[in-house]
Amino acid sequence: MKPADETMMRPAALELVVNGERRSIAVGTLQEALGVLGYGDVKVATALNGVFVAANRRAETELATGDRIEIVAPRQGG
Amino acid sequence: MDAIEQTPGAAGRPLTLYGERVASRLLLGTAQYPSPQVLADAVAAAEAGIVTVSLRREAARGGTGQRFFELIGSWRESRGVRVLPNTAGCRTAREAITTAEMARELFDTAWVKLEVIANDDTLQPDLFGLVEAAGELIKRGFKVFPYTTEDLGAAERLMRAGCEVLMPWGAPIGTGRGLANPYALSTMRNYFPGVPLIVDAGIGAPSHAAHAMELGFDAVLLNTAVAKAGDPVAMAAAFAGAVRAGRTAFEAGLMEKRDMAEPSTPVAGTPFFDLGS
Numbered sequence: 001m002k003p004a005d006e007t008m009m010r011p012a013a014l015e016l017v018v019n020g021e022r023r024s025i026a027v028g029t030l031q032e033a034l035g036v037l038g039y040g041d042v043k044v045a046t047a048l049n050g051v052f053v054a055a056n057r058r059a060e061t062e063l064a065t066g067d068r069i070e071i072v073a074p075r076q077g078g
Numbered sequence: 079m080d081a082i083e084q085t086p087g088a089a090g091r092p093l094t095l096y097g098e099r100v101a102s103r104l105l106l107g108t109a110q111y112p113s114p115q116v117l118a119d120a121v122a123a124a125e126a127g128i129v130t131v132s133l134r135r136e137a138a139r140g141g142t143g144q145r146f147f148e149l150i151g152s153w154r155e156s157r158g159v160r161v162l163p164n165t166a167g168c169r170t171a172r173e174a175i176t177t178a179e180m181a182r183e184l185f186d187t188a189w190v191k192l193e194v195i196a197n198d199d200t201l202q203p204d205l206f207g208l209v210e211a212a213g214e215l216i217k218r219g220f221k222v223f224p225y226t227t228e229d230l231g232a233a234e235r236l237m238r239a240g241c242e243v244l245m246p247w248g249a250p251i252g253t254g255r256g257l258a259n260p261y262a263l264s265t266m267r268n269y270f271p272g273v274p275l276i277v278d279a280g281i282g283a284p285s286h287a288a289h290a291m292e293l294g295f296d297a298v299l300l301n302t303a304v305a306k307a308g309d310p311v312a313m314a315a316a317f318a319g320a321v322r323a324g325r326t327a328f329e330a331g332l333m334e335k336r337d338m339a340e341p342s343t344p345v346a347g348t349p350f351f352d353l354g355s
Binding site for chain 1: 107110138141142144146147150172179180183
């Protein structure tokens with residue numbers, strides 16, 4: 001058993017939907033989520049709950065349980 | 079005829095889209111090719127000045143998007159090929175607006191091929207959602223290329239919203255049926271003599287592309303007909319030739335159609351011709 005105060009220090013895991021899949025991660029902002037999820041060095045664009053979030057706004061965009069995140073990249077198209 | 083002669087590209091005048099001069103009248107989609115190399119060779123063979131691109135969900139640590147981004151960047155550097163990001167698959171104005179915003183950031187262009195799809199079977203444009211999304215995007219500074227039908231009322235609303243280019247369908251996306259309603263497309267051409275009009279979707283063969291160009295359309299946009307050809311690179315070259323031929327024919331002025339035959343060889347002096355017999 002870890003001391004209770006150490007557990008309290010960690011951020012609570014958020015229940016998120018990332019590109020349509022349920023993920024449980026302990027992060028505060030969209031920027032942190034991208035890092036934890038493995039998009040740190042990948043060129044992507046993002047939307048939160050259907051609304052575009054510009055790259056320079058990710059660090060100040062706080063997440064909450066239930067949020068839906070879209071992470072997209074360039075692809076071939078017609 | 080007067081109206082047609084005023085079209086933006088008529089009589090050798092270059093095609094201009096949102097103030098940008100475009101050398102090629104063939105816009106090519108980048109999807110469904112057998113390999114990135116075949117895609118690159120097809121874009122070169124088509125002499126395409128604009129290619130359409132898209133956005134899709136990226137896997138963690140994925141490099142797929144980055145590799146494609148580098149490929150289109152190399153075309154831009156070597157031949158000045160522009161990208162036109164689409165909002166393919168969007169079902170509502172809201173989805174299309176968010177997708178356009180994401181595309182503008184990733185591709186660093188305000189151009190967007192706006193698709194709002196009404197129905198999965200026909201992939202028909204939802205004209206109501208299209209007009210709504212176009213108006214909002216133009217307020218946000220986008221240069222909108224709306225994928226629309228030949229409906230003149232919708233076209234007028236799109237232009238009132240600020241669209242400077244319209245992209246009516248030839249036939250539903252991916253069908254390869256050519257110009258399903260040439261009468262309506264011809265009417266649209268004549269109704270909007272000063273607006274750049276690009277036939278988008280449904281083009282299956284070079285003859286279809288030539289047909290659109292002969293009607294006076296400013297350009298054509300196609301994808302599947304090249305990507306799914308037995309030899310995509312050769313087909314891209316065939317389309318480039320057809321677009322050039324159709325445009326040259328339009329500028330040269332096609333003959334009037336007649337109901338009855340008329341001899342092309344002069345009648346006067348025909349041997350054995352005797353009015354009295």
